[in-house]
Amino acid sequence: MRATLLEDVGKIALRESPDPVVQRPTDAVVRVTASCICGSDLHPYRGKVPTAFPKRVGHEFVGVVEDIGDEVTTVRPGDVVVAPFLISCGTCRYCRAGLQTSCENGSVWGTDDRSGARSDACQGDWIRAPLADGTLVRVGTELPDALLPDVLALSDVMGTGHHAAVSAGVGPGSTVVVVGDGAVGLCAVLAARRLGAERVVAMSRTPSRQKLAAEFGATDIVAGRGAEGIAQVAELLGDGADAVLECVGSQESLEQAAAVAHPGGRLGCVGAPLGNLPLGLLFMKNVRLAGGVAPVRAYLPELLDDVLAGRVRPGRIFDLELPLDEVAEGYRAMDERRAIKVLLRP
């Protein structure tokens, strides 16, 4: 089969890779029908994080089960499934607590699993899914093509935006600021509104992203950054927001997020942190902070119900669709911010 490899900084290639087979009784083998490129895939692509090359890449997919191991009970061949961006067992104490990102038996797509079996990443034709019962979520026996992007968005960005909102305690009537207009930030707008937020300020300076933020329910757009952006939020909200959803993780965005929460407010952080938190400012204001790597698996069933019923349409974040063999162009488009998020079809 074909699989995407990051061979060096900035160098994406589609290469032949061994066809996956069931290696453990808890495995499923899935034919990928759609995968996508994540903002976090850009970190190694840009050389922003230490990376061992070549690296198998991609951690989001929707597919059809082709084969299962003897112990798999929740999916069967022919089922359409969606996977979260991490592999988890579903049975350890952290999985039972809804924190599958801390699974005691979990692993990462593209990194060989804890039993030593080779694990594929998701930007490819096929994939071996370890711990299939814990990891995969059954969508049904078929999935209308119009809903495929929405379901695919649940594998990471929508669940992650939702985690930001849940972590920041967004509920009916909340006033919210979303820092970051990437796919996760835009999904955070959608998630905040879905949870009942009354006012959602999206911080974005790109017209196409501002437009999508408004479609997702943002009530206000703030185009400024840094001190200017903070002042613009203050004009709208006075002391600041009840809940701030930090969906970037850079030094600038962490500072922005801390500045726009009112005293006693809450920060939901889902941007992989590459900066330092202005702890003194949070401390003076008694601003709470929660979040982290999103336990998307915990949220998938609930969000999938809404997606299949057409109540939320997170798939609109995909503004570029490419065949898998143009994956390198997909990375370039996201790196250059020509695309918010790229959907790949094998």
Added chain:
Amino acid sequence: MRATLLEDVGKIALRESPDPVVQRPTDAVVRVTASCICGSDLHPYRGKVPTAFPKRVGHEFVGVVEDIGDEVTTVRPGDVVVAPFLISCGTCRYCRAGLQTSCENGSVWGTDDRSGARSDACQGDWIRAPLADGTLVRVGTELPDALLPDVLALSDVMGTGHHAAVSAGVGPGSTVVVVGDGAVGLCAVLAARRLGAERVVAMSRTPSRQKLAAEFGATDIVAGRGAEGIAQVAELLGDGADAVLECVGSQESLEQAAAVAHPGGRLGCVGAPLGNLPLGLLFMKNVRLAGGVAPVRAYLPELLDDVLAGRVRPGRIFDLELPLDEVAEGYRAMDERRAIKVLLRP
């Protein structure tokens, strides 16, 4: 009257200062019967924070009301009162929400108040208490001397330790680690047990403080620091604690605190932050963080009930009592860690 001044780094002096009088209709004038030295007073004393000298110091006191302004209704001359370490109005939206540390009309003892009237600090003979109804808490018409240290501890350290525990969500059955064996850390042990914690690990390497931690209800003592301390906690608690109470604020203690929380755990931070939080570690584990400058005023009535009934005895953190004219020796004793906390009587 006499008032303590920090005249330069390491230079404490008792100097003559104008006798306070009622300047605003919301003022009370209080004769101080006991004040004390705070760990945070050591920051400017040691030159660790930018400071304008001379600085009036002290932000904790118990006293007797001598005079009140026309608008004061909750205390009257002759009443014994205790004050939190910040001045607050009691009526703004933050005060009503129990976050008096973000009071819109508040100020700091020893810094002239928002109306421009001179404000005294607390290590002195007398004090003008602005916004008396919002700030002062009436203890009664008398206070047995045996309970005075316990009531005085409510002005800061016990309320701050309690805030750490509340912020970290300590409740019945919780497993807790307390980082820091200063007066606040020791009070945090007491507060965690008062809230029902089942297991409280106190990190302390000083025998006298270990002893007091045990008297306050610590079930385990860990003497190690850094990697050694983290390993010792892991031996006791496996993955870590439900709740970690960070009562120091240094780089080392913030790292220690982040390391000993289990995935999904909670950090209650009350140590004034002088370091950076290891955000990546918290992010991977989805550890929540709350806390900050403690709204001691919000907790005072509840804690005072317990103190007056003899149910909690936080006053045991005072292990040195001096007359006010030996205040300089009190600072030296705390700076050299010869005393946990010093009580001063005018």
